[in-house]
Amino acid sequence: MAITNILLIDDHTLFRTGLRFLLEQEDQFNVIGEAADGLAGIKLAAQLQPDVVLLDLDMPVMNGLEALPQLLNSNPNLAVIILTVSEDAIDLTECMRLGARGYLLKNIETHFLINSIHKAVEGDSILSPEMTSKLISQLRSPTPVAEDSQLSTLTQREKETLAWLAKGASNKVIAKSMNVAESTIKVHVQNILRKLNLNSRVQAAVFAVEHELDHH
Numbered sequence: 001m002a003i004t005n006i007l008l009i010d011d012h013t014l015f016r017t018g019l020r021f022l023l024e025q026e027d028q029f030n031v032i033g034e035a036a037d038g039l040a041g042i043k044l045a046a047q048l049q050p051d052v053v054l055l056d057l058d059m060p061v062m063n064g065l066e067a068l069p070q071l072l073n074s075n076p077n078l079a080v081i082i083l084t085v086s087e088d089a090i091d092l093t094e095c096m097r098l099g100a101r102g103y104l105l106k107n108i109e110t111h112f113l114i115n116s117i118h119k120a121v122e123g124d125s126i127l128s129p130e131m132t133s134k135l136i137s138q139l140r141s142p143t144p145v146a147e148d149s150q151l152s153t154l155t156q157r158e159k160e161t162l163a164w165l166a167k168g169a170s171n172k173v174i175a176k177s178m179n180v181a182e183s184t185i186k187v188h189v190q191n192i193l194r195k196l197n198l199n200s201r202v203q204a205a206v207f208a209v210e211h212e213l214d215h216h
Contacts, residue, residue, distance in 0.1 A: 004121050007050035008034045009041035009067065010083070011059040015106075019054065022110055029117070036060075038067030045071055050078070052117055055100075057084040057091060065094060072099045079120040083113075092131055096202050102126035123186075124170050125202040151211060153195045159213065161188040165201055166208035 006029055008016050016034050023029045033048050035041035038055075039062040045053060053071060057064035064082060071080055081102040082095050092103050101120040104113065105128040116126040154162065157178070164174040171189070175182040189201065198204050 002028070003030050004028055004052055004117065005030050005032045005048070005050045006052045006054065006117070007032060007041065007045055007048060008054050009036075009038065009044075009059070009064070010034075010054070010056040011036045012056075022113075023117075026114060029114075038062030038064060038070075041067055042070050042074070045078070046074055049075070051121060052079045052081065054081050054083045057082060057086050057095075065091070065098070068095060068098045068100060079117075081116065081120055081126070087131070092127075096125075096200055099199055101200075103131055104128050105131070119170065122170060122172075123201075125200050125205075127202060150196050154192065158188050158192050158195075161185060162192055162204060162208045163213040165189070165192075165205045166213055168205065 006023060008019055008031060010016050010019070013036070016036075020031045020034070023031050032050055033044045035044045037059045041053070041055070042062075055064045055067065055071070064084070068080060068082075071078055076099075079101040080099070081104060082100050083104050083106060084091070085106050086092075087105065095103055102116055102125055104116060104126065108116075108128055112128075119126050151159075160178060161174055164177065169177075171182050171185045175185045178185070189204070192204055193199065193201075196204065196207055198207060
């Protein structure tokens with residue numbers, strides 16, 4: 001299995017040391033660098049080209065919210081996972097809007113973090129369980145009429161895919177259930193995000209839940 005190169009950006013040295021130790025117990029993970037603030041992290045990411053960045057929000061010099069768009073500007077395929085103590089719904093929504101692949105709280109279990117990194121590398125979005133409902137309530141739109149007309153632009157297959165996204169299914173699971181290639185599902189997901197003007201699978205899932213597509 002391919003090695004996943006990980007960069008840690010967090011201002012707590014002890015936390016980074018513990019995190020590095022945990023991640024390096026996994027054969028597929030390689031921690032290639034550490035930074036104590038967002039600015040140093042951006043420079044290091046440009047230099048080291050990691051696959052995954054674990055990014056704290058509250059840091060000196062440059063915080064995670066400021067660093068996130070710059071990290072993704074220089075590498076749009078980078079999987080940035082927010083790892084924070086902040087349960088603030090606005091922080092969460094802003095990070096997902098800016099393109100973070102996930103939002104995890106520091107109180108998660110080790111196995112949840114490991115699984116989340118694997119999922120993020122595969123292109124899935126991940127959230128700590130208690131943050132999902134916060135995201136849904138934050139993203140509820142005051143103008144469902146406009147959204148309904150957007151929904152009508154989706155093909156039947158795309159609507160089916162969207163319903164699966166609402167259940168948190170991966171591309172692999174969706175492909176198996178719909179009996180098509182995984183690459184086909186990737187195209188469906190890209191089309192859904194483009195047509196609905198959304199930035200991530202998590203937003204697509206929220207959209208689907210709001211439109212009750214998850215019951216179909």
